[in-house]
Amino acid sequence: MSDPLRLGIAGLGTVGVGVVRIIRQQAVLLEARTGRKITISAVSARSRGKDRGVSLKDYAWEDDPVALATRDDVDVFVELMGGEDGPAKAATEAALKVGKDVVTANKAMLAINGQALAELAEAEGRSLRYEAAVAGGIPVIKALMEGLAGNEITRVMGVMNGSCNYILTRMENSGKTYQEIFAEADGLGYLEADPQLDVGGIDAAHKLAILSAIAFGTKVDFDGIQLEGIERVSIEDIRAAADMGYKIKLLGVAQKTGRGLEQRMQPCLVPDTSPLGQLEGGTNMVVLEGDAVGQIVLRGAGAGEGPTASAVMADVCDIARGLRLPVFGQPATSLQTSTAAQSQTPAPYYLRMALVDKPGALAKIAAVLGEAGVSIYRMRQYEHDSASAPVLIVTHKTTHAALRDALSNMDKTGVMAGEPVALRIEEL
Amino acid sequence: MSDPLRLGIAGLGTVGVGVVRIIRQQAVLLEARTGRKITISAVSARSRGKDRGVSLKDYAWEDDPVALATRDDVDVFVELMGGEDGPAKAATEAALKVGKDVVTANKAMLAINGQALAELAEAEGRSLRYEAAVAGGIPVIKALMEGLAGNEITRVMGVMNGSCNYILTRMENSGKTYQEIFAEADGLGYLEADPQLDVGGIDAAHKLAILSAIAFGTKVDFDGIQLEGIERVSIEDIRAAADMGYKIKLLGVAQKTGRGLEQRMQPCLVPDTSPLGQLEGGTNMVVLEGDAVGQIVLRGAGAGEGPTASAVMADVCDIARGLRLPVFGQPATSLQTSTAAQSQTPAPYYLRMALVDKPGALAKIAAVLGEAGVSIYRMRQYEHDSASAPVLIVTHKTTHAALRDALSNMDKTGVMAGEPVALRIEEL
Known part of the structure; x- marks a missing residue:
């Protein structure tokens, strides 16, 4: 049997309390599955006095998450405070720099500062895991x-x-x-x-x-x-x-x-x-x-105490089992800089518009679409009482650029009553 | 960069060919993700001459899967032959005993001989992985x-x-x-x-x-x-x-x-x-x-060349990345012997029967169900031309035992035309 894996948990909101609860209630199961005891050494949150419905008396308290993250009796820093920088990022960096593994549910921090944090974690040879950051309990x-x-x-x-x-x-x-x-x-x-x-x-x-x-x-x-x-x-x-x-x-x-x-x-x-x-x-x-x-x-x-805590525990169990991977699946230094492309992938579009109720209005719109190379898959005009007629169009696949041209030309026809709505139809 | 991970693949049906194809076509991607080259040293199948639509000339050929599994230039034995015992099991055991990891898609072998194979793999400190054995490409x-x-x-x-x-x-x-x-x-x-x-x-x-x-x-x-x-x-x-x-x-x-x-x-x-x-x-x-x-x-x-090969490659990549787990997630020697329980978990049931078309028939059936403690949630009798009336019943939750009693008593009422059908309704 290996040594226990000792956690320091910063952030005792819904998810943090869920993690504490799983560790207390499923100790036998977790030890059977990972071959190690998983324990909590210390916790941290903004308000110490608050009743969270779970006993914290066995754990040391730290007011400062950086102090928590760097404690000698912490192997894994569990960051559940949130926020793309501030204390979450400071404590994550501090933990990695002193050789702790980090588990976080913080999507903002990963999305904004993920590259730098991944490079730091990998340079230190530590894990930075974030299953809980995306889609809650879904692994x-x-x-x-x-x-x-x-x-x-x-x-x-x-x-x-x-x-x-x-x-x-x-x-x-x-x-x-x-x-x-x-x-x-x-x-x-x-x-x-x-x-x-x-x-x-x-x-x-x-x-x-x-x-x-x-x-x-x-x-x-x-x-x-x-x-x-x-x-x-x-x-x-x-x-x-x-x-x-x-x-x-x-x-x-x-x-x-x-x-x-x-x-x-x-x-x-x-x-x-x-x-x-x-x-x-x-x-x-x-x-x-x-x-x-x-x-x-x-x-x-995608959210809630149990599901998100389940995802945090998946990462904790991986670390307890010695399963280590680069933060984004391949070394951070090998990740390419992506060229952000405006959407050029053709798709069908949904258009909803109101047309002035006079002869030829629909023909003009159809002609404008045709000239822009946007062909109509389905069209419906609804019965109406007002001076304008509601019209729905589903196009065949077209590019966003062609559609934009068509919408701009529609505006010039004089038959539009108000702004049209255009929404992409994603094919599955 | 670590040494290449060298595979020996036994079985060149749909899945085996799919694995060969991924390794040939995605060499760069696989190396980026696992940090190692993944190569094939040798292959084995029943018929050597068959055209499988993929070149095998770079790989040594073995007629005997056991010989393949124990080759010095094989790190991972990939078993894609199938069958709960026979050559698949013999070669898997041989591979584990000489210190190879094993990846298999063989659900029958795992379901019948999984415990013994898991104990062997764990005693030898090797991986035995089988993502492809269950639900094809779904991880x-x-x-x-x-x-x-x-x-x-x-x-x-x-x-x-x-x-x-x-x-x-x-x-x-x-x-x-x-x-x-x-x-x-x-x-x-x-x-x-x-x-x-x-x-x-x-x-x-x-x-x-x-x-x-x-x-x-x-x-x-x-x-x-x-x-x-x-x-x-x-x-x-x-x-x-x-x-x-x-x-x-x-x-x-x-x-x-x-x-x-x-x-x-x-x-x-x-x-x-x-x-x-x-x-x-x-x-x-x-x-x-x-x-x-x-x-x-x-x-x-759940099947097919690409999806099943994808699952095999997930296991191969895990091994290449050094990710090791007990075969069933906790040490095989710690797995409990389960007591197989006949289903006692209550569920609603669907019943379809034909009743003799005479007054009181339905009342008799309803009474029999009531006496057995099975209560009716919904019932439909359909219009009909024949001498027997089709009746559908959805019960409230009941046990299989209570339902069996009811069915047996129904048989004695003399109003049943033929055998009733009873199917469990699984609640989601």
Whole structure:
């Protein structure tokens, strides 16, 4: 039997408490599986007095996470504070520099500072693990980095922010507006303190940036992501999409093209019969595509005490078992600098517009699309009482550039009543 | 840079050729990810002359897999011959005994001889890996053994035989009988040389036995599985189940109960809106449930050259990266002997029967069910022209024992026209 593996845990929110609970309750199981006792030496959080529903009296307390991270009786620093820099990054760096392994759930820190931290960890010969940073309990980092290691990855996709998927699903099921459901979700405590991290797509984009780096052997490049949140998704679009057989999801997509790495996080339409289309509420789903394996779909809880703590414990168990890998699956110094490519990959698009209700209006729009090389796959005009006619179009595959030209020319026809909505349809 | 990792591959069917192809085509990628060149020293198969569409001239040839497995220039023996014993087992044992690691796709060998092989591998300090043995390209062994290592696993379920799922899906979509679709699938080459391995549920049960051992820390116990194939699933049941909102799947379920380990592989009803219910054709799905993580669903191709070779390469890459684990996730000598429990876990049941068309028949059946403590959740009697009336019943949760009593008493009422069909409904 090896020596115990001793943890220092910084951050005692939901996830931190979940980790403490697993270590206390599953001691026998963890020892059977890893061959070592897993213990907690010390903990740290902002407020010492708070009742967290779990006993901390056996553990030393540190006010300063850097002091915690560098304690002699800590082998693994477990960083659950969050934040792309500040104390989380300082303590992570301090831990690595004195030869500790680090496990974190911090997607922002990895997405923004992942390259530097990976280089530091590898120079020190330590592990920096982050299964909990992407898609909660779904073991997607392991699936991609190890399970599909024999594949050239062709595309990575995912619905990776449960709050956004909850809002979009609730809008569809209730018929209420974005603003109404946003207020409801916020009241239920489903959103981050800064809700823009959720609804602006930033949190999900952090996760996509991490997956991209592993999938394509590139330096994590959060700034290269084409990013659009769900704030502008209207109940009209959700209804119209449903009518055409689609759901609207905040979907992250990363794929390598001849021009560079395309990374998009934006509201997309997906077929309502596809696994992504059928994903309701706060559940997460990641789709991994490889040249040999084809398509692998992973589904599970993307947040919450148990699922996220489960992912943290997967990393802790790997370290206890002596399983070590480069941070992004290959040495950080060998990762390529990716060229961020604006999306040129053709896709069908969904267009919703209102046309002035006079003869020839629809013909003009159809002509403009044709001139821009955008061909129409399906079109519907709805009955209406007002002076403008609602029209839905699903195009054949086209590039974003061709579509932009068409939209710009539509504006000049004089038959548009208001701004059209254009959303990408992601093929599965 | 470490020394190359040198493989000896025995078995050059679809999967073996897929592995050779990945190693030839993805040499750069594999070296970047594992830090080592991965090479093939020698190969072996039954027929040397056959054109397999891939060049083998760079590799030594061995007629005898044992000779291949023990060559000095082989670090990892890749066993892709199949068969629970015979040459596959002999060569695996020989490889382990001379200090080689082994990667195999052989579910039968693991399900029948896994305990002895695991003890041998661990005594020799070698790896015995088998990601490809369960659910093809889905990295389910890794997800369960490593990704959910912090969980007490509560239930493992899966549709793990693509041929059976293809047959059941085709029956539903075509309205044809089992016999017709069986002949069609056989003609298309979708079935094993001995089709009983597929349609009798044996292949899927091999996989379930392997997952159970990892999930519950028990010795692999194929004989403890309650096993029933799909041969008796009728088109009438598929139609009736659909009418009640269910699909029929050959579903494997393993769960630990107070009385021991329940392992079932049998046709079950699942809700048609659930991920399992929506699984069409040859695709596989595994559902893993843990106390912390909740439910994780994994979906992907369960067979075929690329997907299965992808899984073999995941194991090869793990070995190249120096990642070593006990064969079933904890030392083989520490695995418990499981008590095979007949299913006592209550479940709803689906009953289809024909009743003699005379007053009071239905009342008698309802009374018999009530007396056995089986309560009715839903019942439908269909219009009919014949002398017997088709009746469907979905019960509330009941035990298999109570249901058996009820069925036996029904037989004595004199109102049954023929044998009733009873199928378990698995709750998700």
